[in-house]
Amino acid sequence: MSSFLEKNRRTHRCHELRGENLGDEVILMGWVDSLRDHGGRRFIDLRDREGLTQIVFKPETDDKLHQLAHELRNEWCIGVRGVVEDRVANGGSENPKLVTGTIEVNVLELEVFNRSVVPPIQVEDQIETSEEKRLQHRVLDLRRPKMQKTFKLRHRIAQATRNFFDREGFLEVETPILVKYTPGGARNFVVPSRLNPGEFYALAESPQLYKQMLMMAGFDRYFQIVKCFRDEDLRGDRQPEFTQIDVEMSFGVEEDIQTIMEGLVQQIFRESLGVEVATPFKRMSYQECMDRFGSDKPDLRYGLEHVTLNETLGKFDGGGVPFFKSTLDEGGLIKAMVVPAQYKLSRADGDKLEDFVKGLGAAGLGRAKVGADGAWTQSPFAKLISDDARLALNSACGAQEGDLLLLQFGNAKKVHMVMSALRQHLANTLGIIDALGDDTKWHLHWVTDFPLFEENEEDGTFGAAHHPFTSPQVGHEDKLTSDPASCLARAYDLVLNGNEIGGGSVRIHDDKVQAKVFDAMSISEDDKEAKFGFLLEALKYGAPPHCGIALGLDRLVMLLRGTTSLRDVIAYPKTQKGTDLLTGAPTPVDLKQLQEVHIASIAKKN
């Protein structure tokens, strides 16, 4: 051990020293952040987790030390003992950018704990480096103050969560990561069992069934900050392993769990950002979200609402536009959006928007500039559409002179996807998001009344829209057999600024209802027993009514931190192909290792 550390213990962190510490002898530890060598005066900003402190080496204090300081380089890890002095009194000036900017530490003793080779990326907030390089050199990347700020925020959020649930009587209980493999739903990561040849665990997609069984076991209120694993294709906001704030409670209905979660979110905002969010949050049905915004997680901070034109144009049998008529005849959807005249979109702007939607897979972008008397220009439909239909359409959309109408028609799912993406795109490119004031910066709302099932377009079978343990709405039980498509669920999502940050439901606690739901999804008796027999069994012993939710912690941190990538808020994230550029995972394993777990690889070698 260095003799320096034996004699000296850190007295302060690098954000702490102030004018009142003048004359104190202090000991700081950290990294060389920047060097300014004036020959007779050598200045260094010393950095630790909390901030920067300027340290200075002077020949008149210690000539040898001053010579030695010339050797120091960026990112060396050092410790110093010195005296706090006033910068101005020393003939310098204050640095208003630093909280420690009025003082400096005149170094009496220096210890180099470790030198650094020249860092491949610079440890500075403002230097932009490719994400690939940052992930390769994650240790250096994580040294950047921005990153450390992120993880302090993440810690605050996790602590606020634990404090909140503790106060509300929730128990944190750990559930297994190695779980029973069940096909269907998200793809599982599989783990071979050495002790059981040919058999596999799955990594838990979520603790869903375990938390429900905790309710059946009488735990009453549970939460867990828990890692979950899904082997699906990745996105900026999707990682193969991610963290959920997982919650379940007995004897509650939607209102109860929603109120509790509103309290949690309120506390998280308060303790992490110092922002007060108002409760209760707005509630909006799934159907209304889709109609008005084309999304089940709409951003409600701005307008640009969609208008469904099927009824209006149906009255005119398509109004003379063949595309409209064929869409109506085929049971498709026609939607429009109005970009108000104030945004002054040119024909060229419209072309760019068309390129944007084509990039999403749209055939094109229907357009019309509304003129005086409701006439249309810059539109392929202008000469086709009848006057009556055009005026009715203008009126349905509330379009005024100078406005730009944007239209999509065809397959409903695609129309919604394209129009929703277009709405977000416009909000960003027209500066609507940037113009939001502080009081409208955060918008939270619940989406309710989801369908219980999703129909498979290929074979007409039904799958669970949320998960198969979600309760149908009161009075909808008969629809499980008569009309599954119209059966609504007691499910709810929490949306923050157009991002789904959580979702949950009231669960089924009646084994007969659970069996009917499985039937609606065409799950055979054998499958029921094989996959979920343990749950059906547990439901037989006095299962309490219960409900729950899970919030995506990573996504929440991402939004509160103002970034658009989960990789910015996970210390060691994976790339879009699921690799870890820092360690090189995944890698092949030794043949011996494979044999031990009774596995043979059929992958072709590169």
Next chain:
RNA sequence: GGGGCGGUAGUUGAGUUGGUUACAACAUCGGCCUGUCACGCCGAAGGUCGCGGGUUCGAGUCCCGUCCGCCCCGCCA
């Protein structure tokens, strides 16, 4: 599975119609400098143009393939 963008000194970028020794900034190295804090000044070094193949007298530039990263659609009960 599909679409799009990108890969050039340590880093971020420029590089025209295919044509001399591939350029700039920052970083690095050496020297000078007693009040800097994006320190300054002088000087130097630094390149498998992702990789492989092709076209050509000649390829960073054109063509084919491939790898990697990012964004999006599908997918994510």
